[in-house]
Amino acid sequence: MASVENDNNLSRKEIAYNKLKGLGQDIIDDVSKKNIPVLKVPSRGTSNIVYDDEKRYFVLGDRYGKRSLGNVKQIKKIGQMVYLANFCKDLVQREKTATIREMYYVSEGWGVGFDNQQESNIVGEDIEVTLGVSREDLGLMPEEDGASVYGDLLLREGDLEINALRAGKSGYTISPTIDEVEFVDHNVKRVIAVETMGMFHRMVQEKAYKKFDTLIVGLKGQAARATRRFLKRVNEELNLPVYICNDGDPWGFHIAMVIMSGSAKLAHVNHDLATPNAKFLGVTASDIINYELPTDPLKDIDVLRLKELAKDPRYQDTEWQNEIKKMLKIGKKAEQQAFSKYGLEYVVDTYFPEKLEAME
Amino acid sequence: MASVENDNNLSRKEIAYNKLKGLGQDIIDDVSKKNIPVLKVPSRGTSNIVYDDEKRYFVLGDRYGKRSLGNVKQIKKIGQMVYLANFCKDLVQREKTATIREMYYVSEGWGVGFDNQQESNIVGEDIEVTLGVSREDLGLMPEEDGASVYGDLLLREGDLEINALRAGKSGYTISPTIDEVEFVDHNVKRVIAVETMGMFHRMVQEKAYKKFDTLIVGLKGQAARATRRFLKRVNEELNLPVYICNDGDPWGFHIAMVIMSGSAKLAHVNHDLATPNAKFLGVTASDIINYELPTDPLKDIDVLRLKELAKDPRYQDTEWQNEIKKMLKIGKKAEQQAFSKYGLEYVVDTYFPEKLEAME
Numbered sequence: 001m002a003s004v005e006n007d008n009n010l011s012r013k014e015i016a017y018n019k020l021k022g023l024g025q026d027i028i029d030d031v032s033k034k035n036i037p038v039l040k041v042p043s044r045g046t047s048n049i050v051y052d053d054e055k056r057y058f059v060l061g062d063r064y065g066k067r068s069l070g071n072v073k074q075i076k077k078i079g080q081m082v083y084l085a086n087f088c089k090d091l092v093q094r095e096k097t098a099t100i101r102e103m104y105y106v107s108e109g110w111g112v113g114f115d116n117q118q119e120s121n122i123v124g125e126d127i128e129v130t131l132g133v134s135r136e137d138l139g140l141m142p143e144e145d146g147a148s149v150y151g152d153l154l155l156r157e158g159d160l161e162i163n164a165l166r167a168g169k170s171g172y173t174i175s176p177t178i179d180e181v182e183f184v185d186h187n188v189k190r191v192i193a194v195e196t197m198g199m200f201h202r203m204v205q206e207k208a209y210k211k212f213d214t215l216i217v218g219l220k221g222q223a224a225r226a227t228r229r230f231l232k233r234v235n236e237e238l239n240l241p242v243y244i245c246n247d248g249d250p251w252g253f254h255i256a257m258v259i260m261s262g263s264a265k266l267a268h269v270n271h272d273l274a275t276p277n278a279k280f281l282g283v284t285a286s287d288i289i290n291y292e293l294p295t296d297p298l299k300d301i302d303v304l305r306l307k308e309l310a311k312d313p314r315y316q317d318t319e320w321q322n323e324i325k326k327m328l329k330i331g332k333k334a335e336q337q338a339f340s341k342y343g344l345e346y347v348v349d350t351y352f353p354e355k356l357e358a359m360e
Numbered sequence: 361m362a363s364v365e366n367d368n369n370l371s372r373k374e375i376a377y378n379k380l381k382g383l384g385q386d387i388i389d390d391v392s393k394k395n396i397p398v399l400k401v402p403s404r405g406t407s408n409i410v411y412d413d414e415k416r417y418f419v420l421g422d423r424y425g426k427r428s429l430g431n432v433k434q435i436k437k438i439g440q441m442v443y444l445a446n447f448c449k450d451l452v453q454r455e456k457t458a459t460i461r462e463m464y465y466v467s468e469g470w471g472v473g474f475d476n477q478q479e480s481n482i483v484g485e486d487i488e489v490t491l492g493v494s495r496e497d498l499g500l501m502p503e504e505d506g507a508s509v510y511g512d513l514l515l516r517e518g519d520l521e522i523n524a525l526r527a528g529k530s531g532y533t534i535s536p537t538i539d540e541v542e543f544v545d546h547n548v549k550r551v552i553a554v555e556t557m558g559m560f561h562r563m564v565q566e567k568a569y570k571k572f573d574t575l576i577v578g579l580k581g582q583a584a585r586a587t588r589r590f591l592k593r594v595n596e597e598l599n600l601p602v603y604i605c606n607d608g609d610p611w612g613f614h615i616a617m618v619i620m621s622g623s624a625k626l627a628h629v630n631h632d633l634a635t636p637n638a639k640f641l642g643v644t645a646s647d648i649i650n651y652e653l654p655t656d657p658l659k660d661i662d663v664l665r666l667k668e669l670a671k672d673p674r675y676q677d678t679e680w681q682n683e684i685k686k687m688l689k690i691g692k693k694a695e696q697q698a699f700s701k702y703g704l705e706y707v708v709d710t711y712f713p714e715k716l717e718a719m720e
Contacts, residue, residue, distance in 0.1 A: 096565060098704055099558040105654055105700035143558045145508070145530050155528070162528050168517055170505050170533035176561070177529060198459040198503045201536070205456060294465055340465035344458055 012179055013092050016137040020089040023131065024082065027069075036070040039078060042129045042268065049267045051313035056276035057262040060129065080112045080123045081130075088127065091139030097177065099143050100124055100135075129268045136179060136225070146174030146226030148197065150204050151215035152187040153234075164215070169204060170197075171218065178226045183238060186215075191234055192281070192352070193217035195246040195255060199336050199347070206348035212356065215240070223259050225266075228273040231259055235275045242275055243359070245352075248283030248293070249333035250305035253315075253323075256280045261314040281355050285326035288334045291351065294341050295332035302333060372539055373452050376497040380449040383491065384442065387429075396430040399438060402489045402628065409627045411673035416636035417622040420489065440472045440483045441490075448487065451499030457537065459503050460484055460495075489628045496539060496585070506534030506586030508557065510564050511575035512547040513594075524575070529564060530557075531578065538586045543598060546575075551594055552641070552712070553577035555606040555615060559696050559707070566708035572716065575600070583619050585626075588633040591619055595635045602635055603719070605712075608643030608653070609693035610665035613675075613684075616640045621674040641715050645686035648694045651711065654701050655692035662693060 010018070023039075030037040042048070043063040052059045067074045067081075087106065091098060098106070103124070104117040114120040128135050135141075150171035153164045157175075161184060164172040175181075192214045194200055200218030203209070209216055215234065219227060235242045244259060246252030260278045262270030288295060298306070309315050310324045327333065339347040370378070383399075390397040401424055402408070408421040427434045427441075447466065451458060458466070463484070464477040474480040488495050495501075510531035513524045521544060524532040535541075552574045554560055560578030563569070569576055575594070579587060595602045604619060606612030620638045622630030648655060658666070669675050670684045687693065699707040 096704065097561065098700070099561075099697065101558060101695070101697045102562070102700040102704060105698055106704065108654055108701050141558075141561065143556060145557055148505070148533065157528055160526055160528070162526070166520055166522070167527050168515070168520070168522050168532055168535060169537060170535040172528055173508065173530035173533055175528060175530040196503060197505055198461060198501075201457065201459075201501065202462070294468055335461070337459065337461045338465055340458070340462040341468050344456065344462060344466065 012133075012137045013095075016131070016133045017089060017092045019131040019133055020085050020092065020127075020138070023085050023127075024089075027082065036068055037078070038069070039067045039081065039130060040064045041067060041126050044125065044129060044268060046264070049264045051261075055271075055274075056260070057270040057274035057314075058264050058267040059270060060267045076113065077123070080114065080120075081126055083107070083110045083112045084120070084123050085127055088138040088140065092137075097139045097141045099141055101143065103140060125268075132268075134269045134272050136176060136229075141176040142225055144224050145176065146178065146224045146230060147193070147220060148173055148200060148218040149215055149230070150200070150218075151209040153183065153215055154185040156182040156184050165209070169201070171200070171204075171216070174224075174226045174230045176224075176226045178229050178233070183233070186238060186240075187213070188215050188240065189213040190356075191215045191217060191231065191240050191242045193219050193223075193231065193242065193244045193259070193278075195219050195221065195252055195336060199245070202337075202344065203348060206345055208348045208352065211348065212352065219244075219246075219255065222255055225269075225273060228259055228262075228275070231278060232273060232275045235277055241360070242278035243281040243356070244278055245281045245336060246283065247333070247335045248285065248288055248327075248338075249298075249335075250302055250309055250327075252283065252336075253280070253309060253320075254305075257309075257312075257314050279359060281359065282351075283334055283336055283338075285323045285330060287351075287355075288330065288332060289326075291339065293334040293338040295330075295334045295338070298327070298331050298333055303328065303331075372493075372497045376491070376493045377449060377452045379491040379493060380445050380452065380487075380498070383445050383487075384449075387442065396428055397438070398429070399427045399441065399490060400424045401427060401486050404485065404489060404628060406624070409624045411621075415631075415634075416620070417630040417634035417674075418624050418627040419630060420627045436473065437483070440474065440480075441486055443467070443470045443472050444480070444483050445487055448498040448500065452497075457499045457501045459501055461503065463500060485628075492628075494629045494632050496536060496589075501536040502585055504584050505536065506538065506584045506590060507553070507580060508533055508560060508578040509575055509590070510560070510578075511569040513543065513575055514545040516542040516544050525569070529561070531560070531564070531576070534584075534586045534590045536584075536586045538589050538593070543593070546598060546600075547573070548575050548600065549573040550716075551575045551577060551591065551600050551602045553579050553583075553591065553602065553604045553619070553638075555579050555581065555612055555696060559605070562697075562704065563708060566705055568708045568712065571708065572712065579604075579606075579615065582615055585629075585633060588619055588622075588635070591638060592633060592635045595637055601720070602638035603641040603716070604638055605641045605696060606643065607693070607695045608645065608648055608687075609658075609695075610662055610669055610687075612643065612696075613640070613669060613680075614665075617669075617672075617674050639719060641719065642711075643694055643696055643698075645683045645690060647711075647715075648690065648692060649686075651699065653694040653698040655690075655694045655698070658687070658691050658693055663688065 027037040048061040048063040148171040244256040262274035387397040403423040408423040508531040604616040622634035
């Protein structure tokens, strides 16, 4: 599978291990040849973050900074990077993971002087971009788990096979180590991701997984990295279309957009996280009008945010521009659960079928 | 099992159904006898919330308010209660659930004039206290899922059996419908609940479930109602001791205390949620000193909160009083992940065994 095999059939972890080892080896080689070791660290500054129209997500540009052991001011930073890379190499080798919080505490013993966790986090990101691997491949896990998944997907974690239809009513939880999970088999035609667990449970209860041959994904608000990786993998490895249904407000729009086109802050890993083919199913401003949904008035902060989105390179296609304009015009927003106005089943019996038909 | 069988072997849902039906029947009976229907709603005001020293949690006192159909001002409120009770009866009968958000939207069609969701939430609570059943039994689910559980526990959800050791690295998720879940079998001696998923994953990785024959429960901060219900049930139905390990600060203390002795706000359901026999394992102020943990200074708000806790009836035993005083004296707090100072494995290899031995 694309996720576990890669260049020369090495696993992602093996590639990470080799790159970590290479980082140290290059320094040793330089020193033994009496060259001054220099590290090239791609810049993550805003001027080096570019929206790639073809890829449809943010990427890093070509700019980078040099860190030289010949520069007294940069020695500490290189020392920190080397120690941290060594810690990661050890993690990968021992098949362990650590949170960046744990890493910070472990670093207390190294004597390389991280003043606070923010500093060690940044050095962690430096290593990600320098080596071109994600922190998960380095064994550095986010604290939070990913989304809940319900539906007929068989996964393998090591020796264990899990069917996401048989993991309980709250589904299978995407763990931060999702890249070590293999997709064994499935019997679905699509994926519908929803913003709230309230809607997730509604869909499970109304048997939406059967009615639409779908995986149901409960995002729990802004999608965690592991969730975004999962959605990209099911879309690209299993060729499943991904639909996202969120609250009809700028925040719901943007939860969907970050899944599709990534965030600027994570431009260096968007190639692993963004799912540009995912589609926003709703709730749109048009839905609010067409379905006569119960609404709340837009607050000042909603209006401000909508205007920001209108200028954002990710929202430049006509459909998004129209929906943003329409929402500003009606001055109203609606939650996904607002369909309950027509009864609990309406969203699954009427709204989803109508929208899916229009989109497929 | 205690959870699924009850008075006369009726299930919790059946009891709820009968009580909901009774509420309406009583009103009909009164009307047909030409009596004025009156509902007695136990008061949830602070003066009626009492800490019960014997039960070791907050309960409601004896005070109640009367709502009479003979009082013009109270007719609307009774109408709202009856509509809402009818909605719940329908949910229970159809084996469905709804979030309180969905209920609010559904109520738009009733014409009983809820101005906002807060109002419908309060009427929902009125029904809980009036009938003496929990909202989950009425089919009204909280939005959020409960904790993650990892370890050798076999559960049954309807036709489905799930082993919490085989649900994936992130474990089995406690769903809001936990009371419909049956504990079929287990092979553990205790339960250790931890505040963060970082610590949960650490324990899974270090095989703490094997080393301590334990269930690992990842609370994800303040424990959800479903989590509290789960912990109470494993403690009382399976006779398993429950240990709670949180950050060493007033917020970590209180996450543990709410599991043990409930919250004042939920006094009317603490008999279903509180686990007074659960024990706080750490991180204590003594741990901070004994293990020479990396710390952060207490902030003003931490000090204020510790002083509040010192006066709280739930914290009156000597041990809590000593720990609160000690923390105020050293002026420091520590996170659970701070043990990583001694290596990632230390918390499982050294801290937990030492603490468990001291407590068991």
